[in-house]
Amino acid sequence: MITQFGSLFAGHVDLDDEGLDGTPANDRWLSDDELATVFPKSEAIAKLMDRTGYDTFWLAEHHFQREGYECIPNILLLALHLCHITKKIKIGCGFNIAPMWHPLRVAEDYATVDRLTGGRVIFGVGRGYHTREVETFGAPLLDQDANRELFEEQVEIIFKSFNQRAFSHQGKYYTLPPQVPYRGYELREITLVPRPKTLPVECWQPVVSASPRALDFMAKHGINGIIGGGAAQGGAAEKVVHAFREARARAGRETELGGDLCIGFSFHIADSVEQGIKEATPFFEENIKMFAPLGFVPGLTPEQIDAVADPKRARQARLPTLRSAIKAGTWLVGPPELITEQLMEIQHKYPGLEVVNVGQPVGTPQAVILEQLERFAAQVMPAFK
Numbered sequence: 001m002i003t004q005f006g007s008l009f010a011g012h013v014d015l016d017d018e019g020l021d022g023t024p025a026n027d028r029w030l031s032d033d034e035l036a037t038v039f040p041k042s043e044a045i046a047k048l049m050d051r052t053g054y055d056t057f058w059l060a061e062h063h064f065q066r067e068g069y070e071c072i073p074n075i076l077l078l079a080l081h082l083c084h085i086t087k088k089i090k091i092g093c094g095f096n097i098a099p100m101w102h103p104l105r106v107a108e109d110y111a112t113v114d115r116l117t118g119g120r121v122i123f124g125v126g127r128g129y130h131t132r133e134v135e136t137f138g139a140p141l142l143d144q145d146a147n148r149e150l151f152e153e154q155v156e157i158i159f160k161s162f163n164q165r166a167f168s169h170q171g172k173y174y175t176l177p178p179q180v181p182y183r184g185y186e187l188r189e190i191t192l193v194p195r196p197k198t199l200p201v202e203c204w205q206p207v208v209s210a211s212p213r214a215l216d217f218m219a220k221h222g223i224n225g226i227i228g229g230g231a232a233q234g235g236a237a238e239k240v241v242h243a244f245r246e247a248r249a250r251a252g253r254e255t256e257l258g259g260d261l262c263i264g265f266s267f268h269i270a271d272s273v274e275q276g277i278k279e280a281t282p283f284f285e286e287n288i289k290m291f292a293p294l295g296f297v298p299g300l301t302p303e304q305i306d307a308v309a310d311p312k313r314a315r316q317a318r319l320p321t322l323r324s325a326i327k328a329g330t331w332l333v334g335p336p337e338l339i340t341e342q343l344m345e346i347q348h349k350y351p352g353l354e355v356v357n358v359g360q361p362v363g364t365p366q367a368v369i370l371e372q373l374e375r376f377a378a379q380v381m382p383a384f385k
Contacts, residue, residue: 001347001351001353001354001384002343002346002347002353002354002355002356002384003354003355003384003385004055004056004354004355004356005054005055005355005356005357005358005376005377005381005384005385006054006055006056006057006058006092006262006355006356006357006358007045007049007054007056007057007058007357007358007359007373008058008059008060008092008094008226008229008264008357008359009042009045009057009058009059009060009359009369010060010062010069010070010072010362011038011042011059011060011062011069011070011071011072012038012068012069012070012071012362012363012364013030013034013035013037013038013041013068013071014037014041014365014366015028015068015286015363015365018282018283018285018286018363019281019282019285019286020285020288020289020308020311020314020315020319021311021314021315022282022286022289022311024289024309024310024311025067025069025289025290025293025308025309026067026309028066028067028068029066029067030066030067030068034068035066035068035071038071038072039078041366042059042072042078042082043081043082043085044366044370045057045366045369045370045373046082046085046086046089046091047085047086048370048373048374049089049373049377050086050087050088050089052373052374052377052378053377053381053385054089054373054377054381055089055090055355056089056090056091056092056122056355057082057089057090057091057092058091058092058093058094058124058357059072059075059078059079059091059092059093059094060072060075060094060095061073061074061075061093061095061096061097061100061126062130062133063100063130063132063133063136063137064132064133064136067290069290069362069363070362075091075093075094075096076093076096076106076109076110076113076121078091079091079093079113079117079121080113080116080117080121083116083117083120083121089120090120090121090122091117091120091121091122092121092122092124092204093110093121093122093123093124093125093204094124094204094206094226095124095125095126095204095205095206096110096123096124096125096126097125097126097127097128097133097134098125098126098127098150098151098154098155098158099127099128099134099137099139099140099141099147099150099151099154100128100133100134100137100139101154103154103155103157103158103161103174104157104158104161104176104192106158107157107158107161107162107192108192108193108194110123110196110201111162111192111194111195111196112194114196114197114198114201115194115196115197118197119197119198122202122204123201123202123203123204124203124204124205124226125151125155125158125203125204125205125223126205126206127141127147127148127151128141128147129141129208129294129295129296130294134147148213148214149172149173150173152217153171153172153173153174154173154174155217155221155223156169156171157169157171157174157176159201159221161192161195162192162195162196162199162200162201163199163200165191165195166189166190166191167189167190167191168188168189168190176190177189177190200222202224203221203222203223203224204223204224204225204226204262205218205223205224205225205226206225206226206227207225207226207227207240207244207261210239210240210243210244212243212247215243215244215246215247216247216250216251218244218247219247219248219250219251219253220251222253224260224261224262225244225260225261225262226261226262226263226264226357227240227241227261227262227263227264228263228264228265228330228357229262229263229264229265229266229357229358229359238349241257241258241261241350242257244260244261245257245258245259245352248260255352256350256351256352257349257350257351257352257353258349258350258351258352258353258354259352259353259354260352261350261352261353261355262355262356262357263346263350263353263355263356263357264356264357264358264359265330265331265332265356265357265358265359266284266325266330266331266332266358266359266360266361267331267332267333267339267358267359267360267372267376268280268331268332268333268360268372269334269335269336269339269372269375269376269379269380270333270334270335271335272334272335273326273333273334273338276333276334277322277323277326277333280322280331280333280360280364281321281322282363283360283361283362283363283364283368284321284322284325284331284361285319286361286362286363287361287362287363288308288319288320289308289309289314290362290363291362292304292305292308292319293305293308293309297320299320300319300320303317304317304318304319307319332358336375336376336379336380339376339380340379340380340383343356343380343383343384344383347384358373358376359373360372
């Protein structure tokens with residue numbers, strides 16, 4: 001039964017000239033002051049969500065994006081600030097990209113924020129998908145096997161540091177602690193200071209590949225999964241939800257279908273489906289311009305991906321439309337009664353599902369985000385809360 005609602009904000013600033021006919025993604029180069037508007041925009045969203053009864057405001061970690069799409073480099077720092085200016089809402093890390101961190105540094109930073117906010121920040125990890133980000137920080141991404149191998153070792157270390165008073169680790173990438181003399185003794189173990197106050201640590205990860213290895217790893221560590229809604233490509237394909245449950249069962253945890261998952265949707269409330277499509281299409285198209293070249297728009301040919309960057313060719317490339325996304329179930333568009341009915345159907349289909357994310361794609365202006373989240377809270381959430 002759906003009981004919790006959140007929203008994922010990847011950190012985009014308000015943009016001009018949007019849609020397939022607008023400025024190509026790679027041609028955007030915003031000023032420092034424009035890029036920094038992501039922070040007051042985050043504040044405004046957090047305050048509205050806190051006031052209107054949402055449970056979690058999710059933030060995404062990204063770097064070097066002078067185009068203005070994902071502009072929050074340190075979500076733990078921002079989460080701490082947002083907790084200071086709100087009252088109850090939790091701030092979710094969606095996600096700390098482990099390959100760009102030393103695992104003990106991200107563990108320390110999370111533990112510090114957990115202590116300073118009284119447990120209002122939710123931990124999350126991811127492997128990353130921007131080569132410009134991950135490879136610049138010296139970690140592999142082009143080599144997906146190496147990226148996954150590094151990520152898994154880092155997460156092992158993070159959970160050791162959270163759950164053990166003192167620990168050691170010997171792996172392919174890390175030997176912790178180094179065996180060095182320290183103040184009269186030989187260093188053999190190390191302690192995270194501080195350790196989180198909130199134990200066990202609730203952790204979330206995007207479900208992208210949904211490979212047995214990935215799902216078994218999440219099940220081993222009790223990591224919950226987020227599907228769609230900006231956290232991963234596509235929507236909640238039924239086979240992915242079943243595979244997630246089966247991996248949980250292999251690890252000895254029996255769940256109802258949809259349990260330990262959050263399913264995310266983009267949405268736009270309007271008086272009619274047609275009006276919603278008209279209003280939200282520019283934002284839907286801007287999202288395609290950003291994510292198609294990264295492989296996050298399934299089913300495109302190389303020719304279609306190439307055409308996305310050219311306003312003269314994009315309209316003739318037979319790219320996905322918002323109407324097709326609605327049909328696929330990744331978008332909820334129309335009157336609030338229709339969106340409520342669609343979520344009720346999802347709830348019936350996945351009886352273990354408790355958490356849903358709703359939000360807008362990159363490119364959506366602040367005023368639209370605030371108006372849409374306010375309407376959803378007033379006109380849809382009461383049917384579930």
